[in-house]
Amino acid sequence: MLDVTVIEDPAAAAVSLDPIRGRLLAELAAGPASAAMLAGKVGLPRQKVNYHLKALERHGLVELAGERRKGNVNERLMRATAASYVISPLALAAVQPDPDRFRDQLSARWLLAVGARLVRDVGTLVTGAARARKRLATYALDGEVRFASAGDRAAFIDELTAGVSALVRKYDSPGVEGGRDHRIVVAVHPTVKPPVGEAGEAGEPTSGTADSVDVAGTVDIDKIVEITGTAENQE
Numbered sequence: 001m002l003d004v005t006v007i008e009d010p011a012a013a014a015v016s017l018d019p020i021r022g023r024l025l026a027e028l029a030a031g032p033a034s035a036a037m038l039a040g041k042v043g044l045p046r047q048k049v050n051y052h053l054k055a056l057e058r059h060g061l062v063e064l065a066g067e068r069r070k071g072n073v074n075e076r077l078m079r080a081t082a083a084s085y086v087i088s089p090l091a092l093a094a095v096q097p098d099p100d101r102f103r104d105q106l107s108a109r110w111l112l113a114v115g116a117r118l119v120r121d122v123g124t125l126v127t128g129a130a131r132a133r134k135r136l137a138t139y140a141l142d143g144e145v146r147f148a149s150a151g152d153r154a155a156f157i158d159e160l161t162a163g164v165s166a167l168v169r170k171y172d173s174p175g176v177e178g179g180r181d182h183r184i185v186v187a188v189h190p191t192v193k194p195p196v197g198e199a200g201e202a203g204e205p206t207s208g209t210a211d212s213v214d215v216a217g218t219v220d221i222d223k224i225v226e227i228t229g230t231a232e233n234q235e
Contacts (some may be wrong), residue, residue, distance in 0.1 A: 005082035006123030012059035013091035020044070025061060032065035034073065053078055059086070073129050080109070088123040089116045090180040096120065114185055121183070144191055157188060 007013050015021060023042050027033060033041075035049040042049065056062040057078070065079040089096035097113035104110045122138070129136035147153040162184060173179055 001080065002082040002103060004084045004086060006086050006088045006119070007061075008088045008090040008123060008127065010091045010093075011057065013060065015055050015059050016051070016061060016085055016087070021056055024049070024052055025080050025085070028062055028078055029083045032077040034068075034075040034077055036070075036151075067195075086119060086123065087147040089120045090123070108189070111187060111189065115187070118185060126180065140188045153188075160186060160188070 007016055016025065020042065024038060026037055027041055035046045035053055038053075039046040039049045053062060057064075061081060062078045063081050065077045067074050067076055069075075097116040099110060099113040100116055101113075102110065125136055145156070147156065164184065168184065
């Protein structure tokens, strides 16, 4: 079972978004189960569960893990093909975000568009690598930093931009034959705090000044490196 996989097909995305099917996927991510076993957990008749399982199987979201004899029937044991799923913007190709439509380094919505492109491109690369049975080399850096003030955050952004830009100037070789283009995305955004009750004691603050810094490195689909101020990465 994969840890995470990307759903690119619109029909598969629609199937996965059904609440009952989402519940079945969660149950099957925990381990193989039959329709009869799942029926009691989700509160549906076995026939209804079978109907949903067949829909999930048609779109590659669940697969046969084995069979077992129970009484006079053979039960099919199904399992999820991944522990979690991400829906690619390709599932809504006609309206997927396009970061090149406008570029605003201080826009949260532009950051969303860049993030969506990251999901789309890495998902495509993962799918292609799996079909070719090749390993996809990627890199990601994730961390948190607490800024004492907005001024410190602005200074950090300036130094980060200067540092990454210097690295690009040092290593960028646009004219080298056989080289491969990579996209770099660096993102700085306020940390999202969990709701009260999910982490910490009730009454603890659920928001603050902590910001997160993600420098996510992933191979791009052969595009020219751009320093855009909110970031993706490397092979």
